[in-house]
Amino acid sequence: MAAVLSSAAGTRNGLQRERIAFVAMAAVFAAAPLVVYPLFMMKVMCFALFACAFNLLIGYVGLLSFGHAMFFGMASYATAHAAKKWGLTPELAILFGTACSALLGFVAGSLAIRRQGIYFAMITLALAQMVYFFCLQVPFTGGEDGIQAVPRGRLFGWIDLSQVWAMYTLVLVIFLGGFLLIYRVVHSPFGQILKAIRENESRAISLGYDVDNYKLLAFVLSATLAGLAGATKALVFQLASLTDVHWSMSGEVVLMTLLGGLGTVFGPVVGAAMIMSMENYLAQLGAWVTVVQGVIFVLCVLAFRRGVVGELIAWQHRREK
Amino acid sequence: MEIFGVPAQALFGQLLIGLINGSFYALLSLGLAVIFGLLNIINFTHGAQYTMGAFVAYLLLNKLGLGYWAALVIVPLLVGATGVVIERFMLSRLYQLDHLYGLLLTFGLALIIQGLFRNAYGSSGLPYTMPEQLRGGQNLGFMFLPNYRVWVIVASLAVCLSTWFVIEKTKLGSYLRAATENPALVQAFGINVPRMITLTYGFGVGLAALAGVMAAPIYQVSPQMGGDLIIVVFAVVVIGGMGSIMGSIVTGFSLGLIEGLTKVFYPEASNTVIFIIMAIVLLIRPAGLFGTQK
Numbered sequence: 001m002a003a004v005l006s007s008a009a010g011t012r013n014g015l016q017r018e019r020i021a022f023v024a025m026a027a028v029f030a031a032a033p034l035v036v037y038p039l040f041m042m043k044v045m046c047f048a049l050f051a052c053a054f055n056l057l058i059g060y061v062g063l064l065s066f067g068h069a070m071f072f073g074m075a076s077y078a079t080a081h082a083a084k085k086w087g088l089t090p091e092l093a094i095l096f097g098t099a100c101s102a103l104l105g106f107v108a109g110s111l112a113i114r115r116q117g118i119y120f121a122m123i124t125l126a127l128a129q130m131v132y133f134f135c136l137q138v139p140f141t142g143g144e145d146g147i148q149a150v151p152r153g154r155l156f157g158w159i160d161l162s163q164v165w166a167m168y169t170l171v172l173v174i175f176l177g178g179f180l181l182i183y184r185v186v187h188s189p190f191g192q193i194l195k196a197i198r199e200n201e202s203r204a205i206s207l208g209y210d211v212d213n214y215k216l217l218a219f220v221l222s223a224t225l226a227g228l229a230g231a232t233k234a235l236v237f238q239l240a241s242l243t244d245v246h247w248s249m250s251g252e253v254v255l256m257t258l259l260g261g262l263g264t265v266f267g268p269v270v271g272a273a274m275i276m277s278m279e280n281y282l283a284q285l286g287a288w289v290t291v292v293q294g295v296i297f298v299l300c301v302l303a304f305r306r307g308v309v310g311e312l313i314a315w316q317h318r319r320e321k
Numbered sequence: 322m323e324i325f326g327v328p329a330q331a332l333f334g335q336l337l338i339g340l341i342n343g344s345f346y347a348l349l350s351l352g353l354a355v356i357f358g359l360l361n362i363i364n365f366t367h368g369a370q371y372t373m374g375a376f377v378a379y380l381l382l383n384k385l386g387l388g389y390w391a392a393l394v395i396v397p398l399l400v401g402a403t404g405v406v407i408e409r410f411m412l413s414r415l416y417q418l419d420h421l422y423g424l425l426l427t428f429g430l431a432l433i434i435q436g437l438f439r440n441a442y443g444s445s446g447l448p449y450t451m452p453e454q455l456r457g458g459q460n461l462g463f464m465f466l467p468n469y470r471v472w473v474i475v476a477s478l479a480v481c482l483s484t485w486f487v488i489e490k491t492k493l494g495s496y497l498r499a500a501t502e503n504p505a506l507v508q509a510f511g512i513n514v515p516r517m518i519t520l521t522y523g524f525g526v527g528l529a530a531l532a533g534v535m536a537a538p539i540y541q542v543s544p545q546m547g548g549d550l551i552i553v554v555f556a557v558v559v560i561g562g563m564g565s566i567m568g569s570i571v572t573g574f575s576l577g578l579i580e581g582l583t584k585v586f587y588p589e590a591s592n593t594v595i596f597i598i599m600a601i602v603l604l605i606r607p608a609g610l611f612g613t614q615k
Contacts, residue, residue, distance in 0.1 A: 114603050115603070118420055118421065126555055127600070129553075251428060289436075291432070301429065
């Protein structure tokens with residue numbers, strides 16, 4: 001997977017370009033509710049954060065997790081439960097949900113990093129299916145109905161989140177915060193070691209790095225941020241349901257990242273926006289959405305492996321030469 | 322009569338269901354292992370191809386009037402042929418790349434196939450009539466044994482063992498094993514390795530389709546039948562390790578039995594027991610029970 005991922009960042013030019021792109025992206029998301037439904041944009045931001053968290057693992061450590069829905073969905077359930085049954089304030093409910101997914105990430109990660117490559121993907125998928133059956137059976141998740149009518153509550157007991165602008169601002173802050181955290185991690189010495197593991201694991205071991213520890217840490221971080229996205233989503237839609245833990249959700253986040261560009265900083269955001277818009281406008285087509293998703297998968301893998309953002313970067317490189 | 326406080330009838334009934342499920346786990350994980358051995362990809366489409374097998378059998382019966390026995394021969398060939406096309410035009414382009422791309426491609430194909438069937442036939446299951454010769458059953462005194470179920474277990478065992486025999490004990494199998502070890506060298510000896518890879522994929526897909534035909538009279542024919550099953554089979558593959566053919570057969574049957582037993586003694590865990598076993602195996606023997614760490 002690494003071959004196509006060689007990054008543009010790192011050079012001074014690339015770094016500056018990424019800063020400009022980040023400001024532009026923040027501006028677009030801040031201004032978007034003037035033209036697009038705020039609820040739709042909040043959905044896009046939740047899934048963009050989810051995809052960025054997933055990308056941290058596949059793009060920078062080379063681990064393909066096919067079970068990220070378990071973190072997204074589990075955090076979503078935990079947050080909904082905490083907000084509705086325990087009456088926690090939204091920030092505490094989100095924190096609780098995120099902590100749950102971090103814990104789950106630690107357990108799942110410790111098991112999954114014992115194998116590499118294809119096995120890693122199968123193990124994460126199987127563990128996620130186990131979590132799915134767990135959520136289907138335990139009473140607190142409400143089975144097929146899910147947890148409905150989750151109160152958004154008052155942020156810090158003070159700001160009423162049922163106002164659209166307040167909720168939107170909170171989601172925007174969470175999304176941009178999560179994005180910056182991932183950006184920071186990727187460009188830190190820790191991130192460099194992750195890339196070294198991706199490129200050549202045995203070499204990283206021979207250099208004295210405790211590879212398993214680094215992988216586990218990256219896995220937990222990715223799970224935590226995926227959980228943060230799921231927790232936020234539960235408050236935005238006031239709903240936590242089985243859809244969020246199902247394997248098709250795991251597939252969807254893979255698709256977003258692949259379409260946007262694996263291992264690029266902005267790719268997952270672009271991919272999430274594209275897939276969400278597609279689902280929004282094609283919703284009346286019913287089961288055809290699955291077919292369209294499948295076709296995009298096949299096209300991306302066969303002809304378009306760099307994804308949208310990856311292609312843009314490659315095009316820029318060609319032009320500069 | 323009671324055994325461990327459980328009525329014997331319930332116990333044997335669940336064990337039988339376990340053996341049936343085990344037959345399908347074994348057939349499917351065998352196909353996955355054969356494909357993985359030579360192509361180094363995990364065939365995510367396997368579940369969809371199993372579904373396809375059941376649907377093609379259903380269509381043959383209801384549109385062309387071709388019954389179960391004809392379907393057992395025709396369906397694996399037809400679906401296997403679609404596998405050959407997929408390998409030739411799509412998978413063969415990915416061998417130079419990371420193996421994960423094969424997984425992503427086959428996942429996309431699975432979505433397409435599943436979506437198409439759902440569009441055409443809806444989500445509800447379609448019944449498939451059991452062949453006349455296999456209706457009825459034997460009364461063993463302590464339980465009723467339906468003939469069709471016996472047939473599924475025997476047929477699946479026979480197919481699994483003959484596949485094992487071909488791969489481990491014949492000349493053709495020795496080429497295959499050699500190509501798994503070192504494709505370049507085998508090609509240098511004048512054996513057409515790309516064609517062998519294509520046919521191997523077609524064969525693995527055919528096995529999935531065969532499982533689909535055998536499943537059609539037991540379970541309802543529905544677009545989702547393969548989706549969830551394949552994830553369990555992945556867990557079976559992780560437990561067994563993909564190193565040995567016999568390993569995947571043994572693991573498939575025994576996990577089916579364990580699942581059946583769980584249904585008797587602790588039904589709440591029957592959906593998850595295989596995943597829990599997977600977690601334990603990963604802790605104790607990460608390479609899988611029969612696997613070798615690559």
